[in-house]
Amino acid sequence: MRTTVGIIGGGPAGLLLARLLHRAGIDSVVLENRDRAYVEQRQRAGILEQGTVDALRACGAGARMDREGLEHHGIELRFDRRGHRIDFPALTGGRSVMVYAQTEVVKDLVALQLAEGGPLLFEARALAVEGADTGSPVVRYTHRGREQTLSCDVVVGCDGFHGIARSAIPEAARRTYERTYPYSWLGILADVPPSCDELIYAHSPRGFALHSMRTPSVSRLYLQVPNGTDPADWSEERIWEELDARFAVDTDWTLERGPITAKSVTPMRSWVTEPMRHGSLFLAGDAAHIVPPTGAKGLNLAVSDVVVLARALEHRQRTGSAELLDAYSDTCLRRVWRAEHFSYFMTTALHTDPEQSDFDGRLQLAQLHRIADSTAAATELAENYTGLPIR
The missing domain is CATH 3.30.9.10 (D-Amino Acid Oxidase, subunit A, domain 2)
Structure with missing residues (x-):
């Protein structure tokens, strides 16, 4: 197959990116290693930041979330046998969070992709990304019992910490930061x-x-x-x-x-790899960074990554300029490290x-x-x- 953007990973990051690209008129193919039932039942995060809620609404994936999600206007810190409420709207100019499980976000995005978007291949196991530094990358993968190739202008690794996309970046070209x-x-x-x-x-x-x-x-x-x-x-x-x-x-x-x-x-654990780009290969979500769950940042960081990337790809298509694409890694990492710090703060302040x-x-x-x-x-x-x- 041939496409503009090859997306490895059919979790929330990969699916949302495909949705955003579809609405911008950019074709893509999503390769997901697992079957649909597994993907839609994979238990993960359930707290959506205001920006994540806004992004899902803007791309047409927010209707069921708005019906069934639980909007929260604060949290309670409890210590010394007392509770202390943090009022989000009063402190942030009206911002809040939404409790809506990742399983439900994925179900909504899968349904939209199958109904309106480009190919979404389940049980398509990515084997390798080749030619990331040539401008003509190819993803080798197996599907329906045989090995196939996907030629792209851009490959995006949304395949998590254990995926294959990050390994396509030479070790000499990346640096890892970690805390356990x-x-x-x-x-x-x-x-x-x-x-x-x-x-x-x-x-x-x-x-x-x-x-x-x-x-x-x-x-x-x-x-x-x-x-x-x-x-x-x-x-x-x-x-x-x-x-x-x-x-x-x-x-x-x-x-x-x-x-x-x-x-x-x-x-x-806390973990970050830099940079989040190598040639025509871009990393997003857990493929590039992991945060401890205390600050509820993992899914939300993945969403912000692909929103930034989709805007950059749309900008290049509209103007011919790669300026935003070239800034992708630095743009995302500023937010990533802020979230890493907040998650570290919440973790070390609350745990014994x-x-x-x-x-x-x-x-x-x-x-x-x-x-x-x-x-x-x-x-x-x-x-x-x-x-x-x-x-």
Whole structure:
């Protein structure tokens, strides 16, 4: 096949890019390694920044989100057995976030792509990107039992941390920055209505806890656990008891319990590769950067990457100028590092490091009290959480 933009990866980043290019009159082909059922059921993030919500609406993918998503106007920080609400609209000039699961974003974009867009090939395994530095890249892939090629003007790797796109950039031409954290998250899905109207981020001497939700009847909760934890070692009773202890406040608030339908452990890491471009190959989303989930930035960074890239490709088609394409990596990395810093701040302020001293714990509490007591500090958190404008 021949196309203008070859997109490796049919997750939210690849699908949204294909949608944006379609609306700009630029043809593309999406190659997705997994089948449709797997892609539409892959559990990931569920918090959409204001800019992500705006991008989905603008490309015609926001109708079901607006009907079924849960708009949130703040979060609660909980520490010292008290809750402190951060009011997003009041602090950011009206910005908010939307709780709408990545599975649903993907379903909406898949349906639009199949109905209106270019080819979306499921179970198409990308093998290699060749000629990225020649201006005429080719993607080799297997589909329906045979190896095929996709010739492109541009290849975009939206294939995640374990994908093949990044490996097409010579090691000498890229640099990696990484931080690992000495704890993980035990995440659960439970068939019980959320015990809160907005997310609760809890700091406790026992460790961090997060109360989130997927729908009005499904709760999503997380516990800080040691690295290497086996979910099977945590019974339902143990999970609920530990959540109760970490969310405890001196009020009559109650954590509702229900059947746990899924358990998993997520390691915490920060990771960035630079640059995000090599010749005609561009990286977007987890192929280029990973953030710990504390700041809810992973999916939103992927969206901002492809919005910037789509605008740059449209600009080149309209004007013949590659100025915006040439600036793609630098433009995205400014936002990436801001999100990395915010995610690092949220992670280290709220989690209990197993090696930290009592002094470190007091510093954490001092920072949390500063946010609770200072409009300036709360505004900084709210602006970063709801997302900086996509420029």
